[in-house]
Amino acid sequence: MKPHWQTWAEELKQEFPRAHSALLPLLHRIQTEEGWLSPETLADVATLLDLPVTTVESVASFYTLFYKRPVGRRVIHVCVGLPCALKGADALMHRLEAHLGIRQGQTTPDGAVSLFEAECLAACDLAPVAQVNLRYRGPVPPEAFEALLKEDE
Amino acid sequence: MADGQRYYLLRHREVPDIDQIAVYEAHEGYSALRRALKEFTPQAVVDLVKASGLRGRGGAGFPTGMKWGFLPNDGRPRYLVVNSDEAEPGTFKDRELIEHNPHQLIEGMVISAYAIGSHEAYIYCRGEFLHGAEQLRRAIREAYARGYLGENILDSGYSLDIHLYRGAGAYICGEESALLESLEGKRGQPRLKPPFPAVAGLYGQPTIVNNVETIANVPMLILHGAEWYRSMGTEKSPGLKIMSVSGHVRRPGNYEVPLATPLRTLIETYAGGVEPGQLKAIIPGGSSVPLLTPDQIDTPLDYESMMAAGTMLGSGGCIVMNDRTCMVAAAARLVKFYRVESCGKCTPCREGTYWMANVLERLEAGAGTDRDLELLLDLADNIGGKCLCPLGDASLGFMVSAIRHFRDEFEAHVREHGCPLGANRYDTVNH
Numbered sequence: 237m238k239p240h241w242q243t244w245a246e247e248l249k250q251e252f253p254r255a256h257s258a259l260l261p262l263l264h265r266i267q268t269e270e271g272w273l274s275p276e277t278l279a280d281v282a283t284l285l286d287l288p289v290t291t292v293e294s295v296a297s298f299y300t301l302f303y304k305r306p307v308g309r310r311v312i313h314v315c316v317g318l319p320c321a322l323k324g325a326d327a328l329m330h331r332l333e334a335h336l337g338i339r340q341g342q343t344t345p346d347g348a349v350s351l352f353e354a355e356c357l358a359a360c361d362l363a364p365v366a367q368v369n370l371r372y373r374g375p376v377p378p379e380a381f382e383a384l385l386k387e388d389e
Numbered sequence: 390m391a392d393g394q395r396y397y398l399l400r401h402r403e404v405p406d407i408d409q410i411a412v413y414e415a416h417e418g419y420s421a422l423r424r425a426l427k428e429f430t431p432q433a434v435v436d437l438v439k440a441s442g443l444r445g446r447g448g449a450g451f452p453t454g455m456k457w458g459f460l461p462n463d464g465r466p467r468y469l470v471v472n473s474d475e476a477e478p479g480t481f482k483d484r485e486l487i488e489h490n491p492h493q494l495i496e497g498m499v500i501s502a503y504a505i506g507s508h509e510a511y512i513y514c515r516g517e518f519l520h521g522a523e524q525l526r527r528a529i530r531e532a533y534a535r536g537y538l539g540e541n542i543l544d545s546g547y548s549l550d551i552h553l554y555r556g557a558g559a560y561i562c563g564e565e566s567a568l569l570e571s572l573e574g575k576r577g578q579p580r581l582k583p584p585f586p587a588v589a590g591l592y593g594q595p596t597i598v599n600n601v602e603t604i605a606n607v608p609m610l611i612l613h614g615a616e617w618y619r620s621m622g623t624e625k626s627p628g629l630k631i632m633s634v635s636g637h638v639r640r641p642g643n644y645e646v647p648l649a650t651p652l653r654t655l656i657e658t659y660a661g662g663v664e665p666g667q668l669k670a671i672i673p674g675g676s677s678v679p680l681l682t683p684d685q686i687d688t689p690l691d692y693e694s695m696m697a698a699g700t701m702l703g704s705g706g707c708i709v710m711n712d713r714t715c716m717v718a719a720a721a722r723l724v725k726f727y728r729v730e731s732c733g734k735c736t737p738c739r740e741g742t743y744w745m746a747n748v749l750e751r752l753e754a755g756a757g758t759d760r761d762l763e764l765l766l767d768l769a770d771n772i773g774g775k776c777l778c779p780l781g782d783a784s785l786g787f788m789v790s791a792i793r794h795f796r797d798e799f800e801a802h803v804r805e806h807g808c809p810l811g812a813n814r815y816d817t818v819n820h
Binding site for chain 2: 253257258264295300318322371372
């Protein structure tokens, strides 16, 4: 446990009428710093908020953006919802998989890139759309997949 | 956008940098709040919203003023919660509103919270809206600094705090009771209703949950009045709606139209028409509603006309599909969305969406059997109306209507052991 997590927990507990509400924001903050939420981290969060560890694990496991395994430095979410599928999202995903040598849901062995499917990113006007570390990129035609592996200009 | 189009909710397209508070103020920003606090009692604001006929823009279309009227008068603290968990395939209006004009939402929230007597309000923003959340957080800070939030707002004696709460990836949290669970720091699983949130919502207290677009309408109601709002649309569907157009059109995007605008105008004039190919089917109100066929393209975009046409206006997410689109593949993709997003609480939805997705995928892959169509409809029968929340029902609209209108196409997949549209084969990655 890092000492400033205690400060964060106290701040967030103050913000809401009930301390339990602090759970999601605290998980967000810690994950932003740590990159993912290890079992040890979840136990620390349980201690900080005085919640059962099982509650924290249960909540963390419900939400797709809480990573229970280490992820790459660059996390790519490719939207595969219907509007994106109509514009070539599947081909985009296949190109990325082939290029990176991983399947969706996996991370490259060097820890550089994780590739995930996203269920509708609410940006169908940018289809096929993706997010890189939660920043929108789109439209990304399948043949332009490499744009997702480069920094944003 | 087409010539002559006026912007209200999407005013940021005409006014650069309106996300900055000084620019927002220079364009009448927060003047509705000033007027509301000075000239309106809280009840007068509720009456105005009722008179305007504004209906919830999240999908259900419930009259907003009536919803506000359900709050019990029992002295307990009340909460206003804004639902910014937009995640319905085809819908992307709230994202534009919060990213480009966050003060419009905040002003609407202060007026609405004042109307319902709430001193604490929340914005529940989906986790993927990182930029939207940053914009809102900054705007909230600016609003505090200018005295539009906090203690004794504009010397009115009225006080309000707004909290921004980020979700973390779960479509179900757009359902209001699941949203409240999530806001309490729990798994986002829907509650049994009744009691409705107006009676027992956030932390068990009376709570109003409204969509972003709904609340964003409130400042202009104060400035222009209910009569002005009612001068657009129909008696039962007054005012303006943002329609999100995606799929096979020349200009996908958000278009703000008076309700009852023909679907044809939206697709052909605003979105530039179908491209490439010819029109085959339209989902007019987000992935949860039944499809319309090309002969229905003149249906007016209002709640009652859409209902009469066998579908719903819903969230206004209009997905256009051309004649190269396989309806089995489209149904498989949409049902898969609900399978992934089902929270798992109710068995019919959890198991039913799983099996429907399986059957649709095997049909598309050419491994379907003669019995599969009846099996799908039987599964649908066992989900519809049998769950705590509408997610299960929402998974059925497109599939059932696709089987009704394009039965031949489904049967051809069985007969020909594959997709007759070959070109658009369903080749999704593993899920």
